[in-house]
Amino acid sequence: MFGIESLLVVTVVMPLAAAVLTALFGPRLLRSQSHWPTIVALAISLAASLLLVWQVAQEAEATHTARQNEPVPSAQPTSHSLGYERTLTLWTWTGGGEVGQTALSVQPVQDPLGPPPRIEVTLRIDPLTAIMLATVLTISFLVAVYSVGYMHGDPGYWRFYSYIALFVFSMCMLVSVSNFLLLYVFWEAVGLCSYLLIGFWYQRPAAAAAGKKAFLVNRVGDFGFALGVFLLWLTYGTLNFHDVQTGGQTQPGILGQTFLQQPEQYVGGAVGTAIALLLMAGACGKSAQWPLHVWLPDAMEGPTPVSALIHAATMVTAGVYLTARCLPLFLAAPIGPLVVACIGGGTALLAALIALTQTDLKRILAYSTISQLGYMFLAVGTGTALGVTAGMFHLFTHAFFKALLFLAAGSVMHAMGGVIDIRQFGGLRRHLPWTHTTMLFGCLALAGVVPFAGFWSKDAILLAVGQQEGLVYQVLGWAATATAFLTAFYTFRAFFRTFYGPERIPEETGGHVHEGPPWMTAPLVVLAAASLVVGAYFEWTHGFAHFLAQTPSLCLAGLALEGPRAELVSHSQVALLSTLVVLAGIGLAALLYLGSRTVLEGLTRASAAVGLYGLSYGKFFFDELYQAVVVMPLTGLARLCGWLDNQAIDRAVDDVGAAPRALGALFRSLQVGLVPFYALAMILGVLVLLGALMTG
């Protein structure tokens, strides 16, 4: 029907067109109808991406079947390519001309670093990209529809949709470019959109500060990412993912077939470790992993749809995507996967602990996002086929139920007149039946109760971690299990306090508590259904793992995704354990928040007595720590520089300027305005000249 390449281009370009259109015509022409370009474009893109997934699955299956059927000649094991990928070069951004032109009589001046990099704007499509595109566009479309109700009447309505469309474009490009440089460009572009949308209500100082904080913390990670890209360029001499056929020869790309078939060619040792760690720094910044997790909770100052789209479902998964995409590079480094797993597991536990005591509904969800992202990193960090698949699977399911949770929280916020503190409301289930039901679905999915999406993916992660050898992974496995318990507890803590208990309605609502318009409830219902279905469907059909296994980066030799599946026994053991743990968490939450308050108060008092409560409530004081360690010295340095600038440099300049003024003040009293006086002064000058003439 459609070529895969044209589908890809349509998928990517439509949001850009919507962004430009909305930006151009929004403020004057479209005004309150500014959502139409974005919604239409996202619908088209979504359809195209779903079509793309289907076609890619077809072709990948065909390739796979053909490959398995043909006899593999033992003499040339590298004759066929690994996985399935298609690339589409749009144009050459920079770099030398065609290869045929190098045979000039005049030799160009040789750069000691080699020829200038040839950067081509190349899109790629493989199963990983296809999955990411479908996820991003599904969530984006639903959030865009939801925002019609949520953002209605906002003075920056057109601006909001323009930003959203621009973000979707950047995110689609991020997952579909085939080049580290372009990846970096769109990495920054999504950061920019995130900044713009966090600070969307820029009149509020908190929002502006949160946007700034997100941008600056991301800079730290991006700096590492940029260094990683430089190091890649120095090490491999190219930035392409794929092999480039120039003339008769092949220029191997970093994640191209040449390297993948001979993974021992990857540079290991110190350089490889450095590359892995630097890329991980970038991933940490974008995905809000420890120690760069501090920006994400503050990012909740943005509009709730933005939180749902960018800071829960899509952009923050870019780090996971990067790690999965560059898995061969991590595997080449001695401790690469271990570092990723440790950071992920540690962050998961840390964020879950913090989320226990937070009172802001959106912040609880933000910390749960950090925690779930930690799960994904933990899974990818196992470096096994099962782990990567589980991580990507969790990314996929998490996008649905976390977007659902945020949108439901937004619905609560909408009904409560902007109040989001769970201490100020309660017992809302009668007022917000749709929100209540859908949020229950989301909570169950997040906690990981049996039929819901979160159960399957979390289970896969626990299984993948449990299968790893070594003490570290054992500890991480127990930490993940503990995190599952904590997740169930804090999720239902928030849920119970919001929808059950005595009915409390804050004054900001003005007594007018109502469900949102259909624009808002429809996406909630769709997402709730998806949260219920997607996990089970893909788990039972094994379609996800099978599809994802066709990604070239994950087809690394020695990383057989198609290997023997885990034994059913261990699988059921893990599932049983996690279900028990989750049920215990939910039960504890029900006991504490639905039962008598004496137990809760006693527990709170006891934990506060040993300082645990304050530690969790204060978010482990990371903000204060960074304030003291990073911000204060820098501020001091800036003050010092400012003082020097004011007192030394400026003063010197001022004094230089004041010297003629002071000198002039000496003679200013001579300006008496009397003509004979001026003549006298002139003659005195002549006298001096005469004296000089006679003595000289």
Place this chain on the structure above:
Amino acid sequence: MHPQQVIFLTTIILGTTGLVLLLRPGWGGLRLLGAALSAIAFGAVLAQAPMIRPIQEGVVFYLLAALTVGAALAAVSLVHPLYCAVCFGLTLVGVSALMAYGGAQFLAAGTLIVYVGAILVVLLFVLMLAHPRGRATYDWNRWEVFVSAGTAVVFLAMLSLLITRSLAGPEQLAAQAEDQRQQTGADQPATATVPPPPEENFLPPKAGQGVLASEHVARIGQHLFGGHWLAVQAAGVLLLAALVGAAVIIGRLHGPLEGPQQPGGHSPAPIAAGQAPRTESQRNS
């Protein structure tokens, strides 16, 4: 002390004192004394010049110079502006006589005609226009007399020192040569005894244009309309421009002519700072 330094200091001290006494409002006798002192000082300046020989010519020169300087002093120091103008006329007469004596007859006549005949008359005309009564306090009160007199006298002393120094060398050499020639007589060859002057061209390089010739005015005309014709044309244009400018400056002021506000012509109070004199429009309204 070197006699030159003595004369220098004398000129400065005497001249300053004399001018101060002369210019300050006060008793008439003191002013007379000041005139005498300053005359002595200026005479000292003149006396540094070597005598002109033959002596009678020098007498003529000194008489004319005394007339000029005396008249100039009177023109500067007298209170009544009208007397000043008359004395200035006398100075002009002396100057033109000196010019004629110095071989510039045409200039002497021109100075008399232009200055005395035109400029001085206009000056007097304006004076009488502005000074119906003739005297005002600002004529009586002078500016900073000490500083002015000191500056002027020091200036004069330095000028005279400059002149004397720059002319002393060749002049003294020439005098020595002449003395030796007179002593040795004409019979002996001058080259045998007289050392050659250190500089051959210390004598004035004569252009030989015959300033003292009998057809003096004709030669002036030749030069004026020969080498300097362009300057003459420019001077003519300048005169025309000055004529037009003066007409414009005066003619811009329409409206009734105003005399002094006070019939006595005494100076009104000085304009206070910031208070602009009345503009034309204000006056016309």
Place this chain on the structure above:
Amino acid sequence: MNDYAFLHQYLAVGAVLFSIGLVGFFTRRNMILMFLCTEMMLQGVSLSLVGWSRFYDDFGGQMLVIFILVVAACEAAIGLALIVVLYRQTGSLDIALWQRLREANQPPWQEDRPAPIPEEPAPVWPRLAPAGVRPAETDETTEFRDMV
């Protein structure tokens, strides 16, 4: 020898004239007299130029003096016109009334000691010695004196 003496003396007289004009320009407050003093300085310069002309037997100096005359004439025309304009604005020839070019915060010069013009003795008119007799006045004379 005579040439040097001549030059020296002319230069000396010129310098003296210039200095006297200078001191006059400094001290006089009457604008016309200030103008007069500048003319006197010009005369001093002219005299020096005549001396140099004689010394070098060159007409260049005299040419210069001619042009000085021209410039002096122009100057007289313009300067006197300006003086008339200034006089019309203040009704006085006092240069002290024109000090508006001074610095903004500079106090204006004030006459600290406005010494009055010394009183001159009243003019003594000659008086005729009384002689003869007073003619007798008739009534007719007395009556019509006012009408004559």
